[in-house]
Amino acid sequence: MAMLSDPSRKYRPFPQVPLPDRQWPSRMITQPPRWLSTDLRDGNQAIVDPMDGVKKNRFFDLLVEIGVKEIEVGFPSAGQTEFDFIQGLVRSGKIPDDVIVQVLTQSREDLIRTSFASLEGARAAIVHLYNAVSPAWREIVFRMTPEEVREVAVKGAKVMRDEAGRRPDTDWHFQYSPETFSTAELDFSISVCEAVMDVLQPTPERPIILNLPATVEAATPNVYADQIEYFCRNLPNRESAVISLHTHNDRGTGVAAAELGLMAGADRIEGCLFGNGERTGNCCLVTVALNMYTQGIDPGLDFSDIDRIIETVEYCNQLPVHERHPYGGELVFTAFSGSHQDAIKKGFAAQEQRNDELWRVPYLPIDPADLGRSYEAVIRVNSQSGKGGFAWVLEQDQGLKLPKKLQADFSRHVQRLADELGRELNAADIWQVFREAYFVKVEKRRFRLVDFEETRAGDGDRIFTGTIEVDGQEQSVSGRGKGLISSVLATLKEAFGLELEVADYSEHALGTGTDARAAAYLECTLPDGRVVWGVGIDQDVATASVRAILSAANGASRSAA
Incomplete structure (x- = not known):
């Protein structure tokens, strides 16, 4: 078999919804929905090895911690393991008063009774009833008429009503799903939901939850939004229903469908953390919630420590x-591309200078720090990276703020190593290359400062007197100039015949308080026009400047060799 040259022989486009005056395209999401996690049910049935009790309890605790208030904890009629977990959770007393658990059941009397039994003793609970209503399921799977399918839902609703009546000490809530809603006739889905509502008699104060699943995502998300708006506009007693969405991701647009469904009038979203679920997964609650967050809306869910949640x-x-x-x-806040790195680096610099908190950093729609991520991982270096990338890494790792021209000079050293290794360079790699390129605390160098002192001559000149190790041998030297830097340059010329002319100098503090150090950067030219850079780091700014000159001297000696 192979893909067809004419797929229309086998597949048909999904029909549009007759809704010429649709309103949802001009609406905005302005508040969060009710959230329902189905990780412990839909997510659990979609993994190779279903969770045991330890894992289910750990997942439940996580959901409570991040703020999920409605949690579908299982399918109690699926087996004894499911039943025992749910009953154990109820008896444990670990369900907070502001959290309500939910169980799922097919519309069969024995399964509904088992579901209620699993919740025996609960303070409050949602029982979620479902049966499939679309033509493919009616005709192929069940071989039922529409009237028979509607009757299955009605019978299930009656059993739910009666079972709840036998347990008056629990605050019961009812949910009904016309499964396969997204591929069913809209008017038929409405008629089935209306029949269920007639049995359960919801009110605005005690509404029913009507969950409208895209059990198999078969159309673009705008079609699903049309379906939701049509349903909301035509459902009798709409004020007595909470409209819930359960989107799957078969076409890769489960999140988009859920967002457009909210714009179309829905009140609640069911999904899983990071989109786990059958086939291609469910709607990702993390994505929908943080999409809202980046639009200035508090989603009511806390992902401040997203790495621990992922773990x-x-x-x-x-x-x-x-x-x-x-x-x-792991890589969503990471830039390898040179142009991306440059834009992000400039964005962070501008962010620090602004007086307001408004987030405006290119390529980063959200501040990684809001999710507990460090800035160190935002920019990472490989052979595709530019000078801004490794400069950012050095700044975050070592506190060094390289001048732009020094960044350009250093880039050739980094690029050479990246090409040689053929892999991403980490902060330790970059720091080692930097130290070797500019003779910062490395053994292999011609000139090394041992000690020095600076004195002032009667005419105002500065006199540098010190000990410099040259090729492993200590040598006493001195020189005179208008300032410390010029006196050291004079020393190098007089003692070693090395001529350097300063083209640019800059310095900055590293850290604050008693642990503060200084970094000095020196751009020098040689008599033949070549440029060498020097870098010095020390707790004393004057010593850092001297080290920077000797760093440049080492660079000049290396280039001459």
């Missing part, structure tokens, strides 16, 4: 979170 999710699901997953992936 728990990966442990419980035994599935990795992809490196490029929105917001959570």
